[in-house]
Amino acid sequence: MPEADFQRIQREFAAHIRDPARQPAPADVAPRRMATYRELFFNNIENFIATGFPVLQSILAGERWTALVEDFYARHRCQTPLFVEIAQEFLAYLGAERGPRPDDPPFMPELAHYEWVELALAVAEAEVPPLAPEFETNPLAHTLRLSELAWPLAYGYPVHLIGPDHQPTEPPARPTCLVVYRDAEDAVRFTEVNPATYRLLTLLEENGPTPAVDCLTRLAEELRHPDPAAVLAFGAEILRDLGRRGVVGTVDA
Incomplete structure (x- = not known):
């Protein structure tokens, strides 16, 4: 079935939002409007990742951090629609897609995992197990x-x-x-x-x-x-x- 015009526009819109350096914007969307959409979408994702990985963000602060999130945003295909699981998607990207880069801190994968664990435990649906009253004694x-x-x-x-x-x-x-x-x-x-x-x-x-x-x-x-x-x-x-x-x-x- 031929692609409808609105489907083409949606595809081009999404591709440019994800990777503006490599994917041209739809021809019939005003550049200023497109830039606003791009900023809003990216800032949302960046905020979720920064919240989940605050130590890593503080180490890579500035251009290195922005470049890392941009690469994740352009390359990774999330398998969940839940915002709370974006951190897990970012961890998967670091482990399976990004690969080692010369400018990456050597501890980055482990630090990211540690920070993700803290978030995962914070939202986990489980309870602390009880202790028998005599446990302290024996x-x-x-x-x-x-x-x-x-x-x-x-x-x-x-x-x-x-x-x-x-x-x-x-x-x-x-x-x-x-x-x-x-x-x-x-x-x-x-x-x-x-x-x-x-x-x-x-x-x-x-x-x-x-x-x-x-x-x-x-x-x-x-x-x-x-x-x-x-x-x-x-x-x-x-x-x-x-x-x-x-x-x-x-x-x-």
């Missing part, structure tokens, strides 16, 4: 589950420390292990954890609800710790702290 007597609002994460760069005044050019020798979570007051927080605690949380993430003793025993085996009882004792203190934060809950609450 954490090892319970079956644990990881909160749906707690994500254990490992990064090459210390993403939680990066900002305009701290931009590492090389990752440190050891990865940065974090748990980012939403607490009972609906505040998104993070805490840096050691590799053993990170592994404890990923065991719960991988296996689902698990008796605390079984989880810590598995951890001691993986660490080849000479004193498994010490791992249980130390693990009990770690679990108390994670329970207070809302990172873990119990299935018998």
Whole structure:
């Protein structure tokens, strides 16, 4: 079926809005009006992305930031009509479409992921899991589950420390292990954890609800710790702290 005039105008209009440097404007739309549309559409998208990635924006402030958003706007085809998911679309663009560029900070993909996690947890439809009343007294007597609002994460760069005044050019020798979570007051927080605690949380993430003793025993085996009882004792203190934060809950609450 031949393309109708209004369809051609819509296609040309959208193409120019997305990529004005490469796509000509429709011939029958006034240039001043076209410029107004272009500015309004772009500013809307830029505002959503800046809100989701404020640290990255502060680092790339100015022409570098504008060029990054313009490239996303021109190249990426969003798979969702929801404004709240534009940040996830931007993350997909960084990971699968943009590719490394000489002027990009080496930590940019990880920093963007970390900032997206904070936004994703802020809008997630889930609740902090409850704790059994006796949990504080004896954490090892319970079956644990990881909160749906707690994500254990490992990064090459210390993403939680990066900002305009701290931009590492090389990752440190050891990865940065974090748990980012939403607490009972609906505040998104993070805490840096050691590799053993990170592994404890990923065991719960991988296996689902698990008796605390079984989880810590598995951890001691993986660490080849000479004193498994010490791992249980130390693990009990770690679990108390994670329970207070809302990172873990119990299935018998």
